[in-house]
Amino acid sequence: MVAVGDSPDGRAVGRIGVAGAGTMGAGIAQLACLGEFDTYLHDPDQDALAGGASQLRESLARGAERGRWTPAAAEAAAARLREARELEGLAGCDLVIEAAPEDLELKRSLFAGLAEACGPKTILATNTSSLSVTAIAAGLERPERTCGMHFFNPPPLMRLVEVVAGDQSSEETLAAATDVARAMGREPIRAADGIGFVANRVARPFMLEPLRLLGQRISSHGQIDRIVRIGGGFRMGPFELMDLVGVDVNFEVAKSFWEQSFHEPRWQPHPIQARMVAAGRLGRKTGRGYYDYDAGSHRPDDPSPSGGDRDAPVPSADPELIEEREFTACSLMRGGLARLDPGGTAVGYVALPNLAEARLVEIVRGRATTPEALAAAGRHFAAVGKHVEWVDGDVPGLVLGRILCQIVNEGHFAVQEGAAMAEDVDTAMRLGFNWPRGPFEWARAIGPGRVLGCLEALRAELGEERYRIASALRAEAGA
Numbered sequence: 364m365v366a367v368g369d370s371p372d373g374r375a376v377g378r379i380g381v382a383g384a385g386t387m388g389a390g391i392a393q394l395a396c397l398g399e400f401d402t403y404l405h406d407p408d409q410d411a412l413a414g415g416a417s418q419l420r421e422s423l424a425r426g427a428e429r430g431r432w433t434p435a436a437a438e439a440a441a442a443r444l445r446e447a448r449e450l451e452g453l454a455g456c457d458l459v460i461e462a463a464p465e466d467l468e469l470k471r472s473l474f475a476g477l478a479e480a481c482g483p484k485t486i487l488a489t490n491t492s493s494l495s496v497t498a499i500a501a502g503l504e505r506p507e508r509t510c511g512m513h514f515f516n517p518p519p520l521m522r523l524v525e526v527v528a529g530d531q532s533s534e535e536t537l538a539a540a541t542d543v544a545r546a547m548g549r550e551p552i553r554a555a556d557g558i559g560f561v562a563n564r565v566a567r568p569f570m571l572e573p574l575r576l577l578g579q580r581i582s583s584h585g586q587i588d589r590i591v592r593i594g595g596g597f598r599m600g601p602f603e604l605m606d607l608v609g610v611d612v613n614f615e616v617a618k619s620f621w622e623q624s625f626h627e628p629r630w631q632p633h634p635i636q637a638r639m640v641a642a643g644r645l646g647r648k649t650g651r652g653y654y655d656y657d658a659g660s661h662r663p664d665d666p667s668p669s670g671g672d673r674d675a676p677v678p679s680a681d682p683e684l685i686e687e688r689e690f691t692a693c694s695l696m697r698g699g700l701a702r703l704d705p706g707g708t709a710v711g712y713v714a715l716p717n718l719a720e721a722r723l724v725e726i727v728r729g730r731a732t733t734p735e736a737l738a739a740a741g742r743h744f745a746a747v748g749k750h751v752e753w754v755d756g757d758v759p760g761l762v763l764g765r766i767l768c769q770i771v772n773e774g775h776f777a778v779q780e781g782a783a784m785a786e787d788v789d790t791a792m793r794l795g796f797n798w799p800r801g802p803f804e805w806a807r808a809i810g811p812g813r814v815l816g817c818l819e820a821l822r823a824e825l826g827e828e829r830y831r832i833a834s835a836l837r838a839e840a841g842a
């Protein structure tokens with residue numbers, strides 16, 4: 364039993380209902396059973412209900428086989444599950460989480476039906492990822508008893524839950540949802556009812572900057588993915604991820620952000636997405652997206668970065684300029700090579716979070732850079748144990764710098780607009796998407812001043828409004 368915060372009537376959440384027994388609903392109900400709540404699963408489609416319940420039981424048994432919990436715990440959890448064929452079967456639940464299809468009218472009428480079936484004291488939570496919690500609760504008599512509980516897919520594996528405050532959600536309601544999420548073994552963060560809440564919003568540049576880099580022919584999709592994996596420590600590159608999620612699904616999400624924000628330049632979808640969808644290249648599910656999936660693995664394994672001479676000297680601070688006998692390399696965190704070394708022979712480089720810690724160095728040549736100087740720079744970085752990527756196009760931050768700086772910028776916009784607290788934003792990105800670091804952790808590792816410098820250079824050189832800088836980031840950089 365979970366105490367409902369400072370609830371005036373001192374009620375407790377002991378019984379949880381889940382409405383919708385699909386991918387998310389079945390997973391959320393499993394967490395409720397494991398959290399020792401009496402759990403009522405409902406779906407108007409009887410086959411979906413039976414399917415969701417059996418998926419849940421199988422998943423409990425599989426978890427016991429894998430040692431995630433004991434067979435006794437799995438059995439006890441399964442015994443807590445009840446199937447509710449009718450919505451009325453959820454009467455008596457203290458909290459109902461709806462995981463029905465993503466359709467505002469459907470969710471509104473489901474909430475109205477639940478309010479009638481369960482009575483005024485039941486808390487109604489929605490697992491929506493893209494609709495407004497306030498809009499779903501509109502028209503209810505007790506909107507203060509509603510909130511968002513946004514789980515990530517698959518719920519039993521992803522530890523994040525965004526507890527979303529609608530305009531009228533009460534503190535008691537939010538505290539109860541937070542406590543329930545914890546009792547389910549999840550890590551709750553508080554989020555405001557804004558577009559994409561926290562994790563999905565801050566992840567926007569992870570997809571959109573790579574599309575712009577590809578569109579401007581700075582780099583190829585395969586190279587961008589490799590740089591993001593090896594250099595950024597992300598498990599998957601953005602193009603692999605879009606192929607996995609579905610290029611069409613991802614495009615719909617992009618359009619939804621763009622439309623809901625009345626055309627925020629940072630969230631503008633890319634024509635490449637429309638072209639891919641029109642061509643039917645939807646990703647893994649169609650055998651082809653950015654990669655080809657018909658012929659076995661879509662990419663070679665990443666090279667191990669341990670090839671270099673690790674005893675070779677690594678510069679302690681990050682130099683703006685590395686001057687060696689055979690070449691000069693110029694850091695591109697303050698501008699593109701053509702601007703920093705106009706007409707010169709230097710090589711451009713980016714290594715993040717800094718040269719000492721970086722696993723990977725991106726290098727680019729300027730118009731007058733000789734192939735010999737470029738090769739010498741490559742040998743130099745390889746000799747100190749770095750994986751080297753030769754990037755085609757000259758732009759501030761090159762690939763990883765441009766993506767990470769815009770992620771940091773988005774995180775700061777999210778905080779300054781009240782979407783969440785900085786610490787919660789970092790937690791959201793680590794637990795919701797398995798990122799190695801959240802935006803504020805990246806900012807500290809790279810240095811807020813360098814992030815600011817890179818974004819200022821992007822804005823100056825590309826002349827695009829989407830690189831305008833969050834005032835919270837300027838403040839952090841002391842600028």
Ligand SMILES: NC(=O)c1ccc[n+]([C@@H]2O[C@H](COP(=O)([O-])OP(=O)(O)OC[C@H]3O[C@@H](n4cnc5c(N)ncnc54)[C@H](O)[C@@H]3O)[C@@H](O)[C@H]2O)c1
Nearest residue numbers: 382383384385386387388408411462463464465491492516
């Ligand atoms: N799939 C994801 O990755 C993911 C992640 C986070 C949040 N969400 C959100 O979770 C919700 C459910 O997504 P899903 O992927 O589980 O969808 P799904 O299609 O797998 O399942 C939806 C279920 O809802 C049932 N349903 C239809 N009408 C209903 C009603 N009136 N009342 C109750 N149930 C009804 C359907 O029969 C179906 O079984 C959506 O709001 C979605 O945006 C999805």
